[in-house]
Amino acid sequence: EDQVTQSPEALRLQEGESSSLNCSYTVSGLRGLFWYRQDPGKGPEFLFTLYSAGEEKEKERLKATLTKKESFLHITAPKPEDSATYLCAVQAQGGGFKTIFGAGTRLFVKA
Amino acid sequence: DGGITQSPKYLFRKEGQNVTLSCEQNLNHDAMYWYRQDPGQGLRLIYYSQIVNDFQKGDIAEGYSVSREKKESFPLTVTSAQKNPTAFYLCATKGTSAIGSYNEQFFGPGTRLTVL
Numbered sequence: 001e002d003q004v005t006q007s008p009e010a011l012r013l014q015e016g017e018s019s020s021l022n023c024s025y026t027v028s029g030l031r032g033l034f035w036y037r038q039d040p041g042k043g044p045e046f047l048f049t050l051y052s053a054g055e056e057k058e059k060e061r062l063k064a065t066l067t068k069k070e071s072f073l074h075i076t077a078p079k080p081e082d083s084a085t086y087l088c089a090v091q092a093q094g095g096g097f098k099t100i101f102g103a104g105t106r107l108f109v110k111a
Numbered sequence: 112d113g114g115i116t117q118s119p120k121y122l123f124r125k126e127g128q129n130v131t132l133s134c135e136q137n138l139n140h141d142a143m144y145w146y147r148q149d150p151g152q153g154l155r156l157i158y159y160s161q162i163v164n165d166f167q168k169g170d171i172a173e174g175y176s177v178s179r180e181k182k183e184s185f186p187l188t189v190t191s192a193q194k195n196p197t198a199f200y201l202c203a204t205k206g207t208s209a210i211g212s213y214n215e216q217f218f219g220p221g222t223r224l225t226v227l
């Protein structure tokens with residue numbers, strides 16, 4: 001069964017304290033892995049798409065990487081405005097138009 | 112101004128009542144989706160539509176219904192048969208690239224439904 005697991009469930013950082021969020025996936029064949037940011041009471045905002053192992057993408061303080069089993073979202077020198085829930089999702093081979101979402105990691109950055 | 116709109120932002124339902132959530136898009140995307148989000152859980156797919164006048168059940172379709180009469184619109188009805196409808200409902204769309212439908216989904220702002 002295709003599955004996406006995110007860890008940790010919650011992460012508390014001091015401003016400037018770099019860290020990483022993990023997304024482990026089990027799929028029959030990966031078509032794409034997506035990262036989203038979601039603020040409380042709002043819809044998810046698209047961040048990155050990764051298609052193959054070894055691929056990396058960056059946006060401001062965020063960098064997403066992909067291996068055959070997991071993806072990491074690295075946050076460098078975070079600021080309080082980076083506080084949000086980060087969602088990982090995968091589209092699997094044979095999954096048609098369905099995308100499987102993880103439960104998310106809630107990030108809190110304290111000034 | 113391109114995007115996805117959902118209305119209302121907040122909705123309250125009484126026992127035994129059907130309610131309809133609106134989703135409109137002007138991105139010219141073919142595919143549209145409805146998800147339900149509950150605390151501590153990943154988004155769960157309710158229904159999806161790849162083309163006008165066609166839609167498919169997702170993982171948790173029981174107690175919900177949809178229609179796709181126009182490309183721009185994909186309304187979701189939460190019926191009285193849905194026993195636990197209190198949740199945050201998200202509508203999403205996806206376009207199609209030259210390499211196939213491997214694209215990311217884009218989400219609307221959501222509707223929070225509460226049962227009184």
